[in-house]
Amino acid sequence: MDSDTERTGRTAEADPELLGVYLNDHLAGATAGTELSARLASAHRDADDGAVLERLATEIREDRATLIALMATLGIPVRHYKVLLGWAAEKAGRLKPNGRLLERSPLSGLEELESMALGVVGKTACWRVLRILADHDRRLEPERLDDLLARAKRQAETLEELRVRAGTRLATSAA
Numbered sequence: 001m002d003s004d005t006e007r008t009g010r011t012a013e014a015d016p017e018l019l020g021v022y023l024n025d026h027l028a029g030a031t032a033g034t035e036l037s038a039r040l041a042s043a044h045r046d047a048d049d050g051a052v053l054e055r056l057a058t059e060i061r062e063d064r065a066t067l068i069a070l071m072a073t074l075g076i077p078v079r080h081y082k083v084l085l086g087w088a089a090e091k092a093g094r095l096k097p098n099g100r101l102l103e104r105s106p107l108s109g110l111e112e113l114e115s116m117a118l119g120v121v122g123k124t125a126c127w128r129v130l131r132i133l134a135d136h137d138r139r140l141e142p143e144r145l146d147d148l149l150a151r152a153k154r155q156a157e158t159l160e161e162l163r164v165r166a167g168t169r170l171a172t173s174a175a
Contacts, residue, residue, distance in 0.1 A: 016075065019133075023071050024079040026126040028086030030064040033119040035090040037061070040112045043104060049162055056116075056155060063123060066148065070130065073139050110170055113163040120159060124152040 037057040044050045071078060093115070127148045134140035 019074065020071075020076040020079075022129070023067065023074075023076050023126070024082045026122065027064070027067055027071070027078065028082040028089075029119060029122055030060075030067055031083050031086035032090040032093075033116065033123070034061050034064050035087060036093070036112060036115060036119070039090075040109070040116065044109065049165070052158060052162065056158060059151065059155060060116075060119075063148065063151070067126070070140070074137075106170055106173065110163065110166040113159055113166055117156060117159040117163060120152055120156045124149065124156070127152060 034057075037053070037060040041050070041053040041057040044053050068078060127145055130140060131142060131145040131149060134142040134145050
């Protein structure tokens with residue numbers, strides 16, 4: 001039994017206020033990532049990578065739902081204004097100058113894949129923090145978090161493969 005359990009008779013838990021800020025920030029990012037992954041999958045539905053992007057979009061949507069469920073398990077309320085900000089940030093990201101006014105630029109896919117990869121890095125960091133907490137907080141399931149970490153690693157590897165292919169296509173089309 002660890003010292004916190006011996007002293008208090010319960011497991012150690014993270015500061016709920018700070019954890020709430022942290023998880024709600026990740027939920028905002030997960031919301032943006034869910035929107036971006038859906039748009040990316042839709043834009044490439046008929047392309048060679050369409051099925052892979054659709055699977056990624058589904059997993060990212062599931063990961064967001066898992067985060068919400070974990071927050072509920074931990075008694076962390078969803079801060080809807082942060083969810084809205086994440087949604088709005090993804091929509092605002094569409095307004096960036098990309099060399100085309102009314103259509104997708106050939107550069108759009110590459111930039112979106114890089115944004116998705118960064119999002120998966122952030123999600124992985126969140127799962128790692130929760131995995132560490134799971135060693136001290138019985139409300140969290142270490143095995144589930146290990147599975148989420150493994151899935152995030154696979155997502156990162158897939159996104160890197162897609163990103164390299166997109167970059168190669170872009171470079172060869174310019175030559």
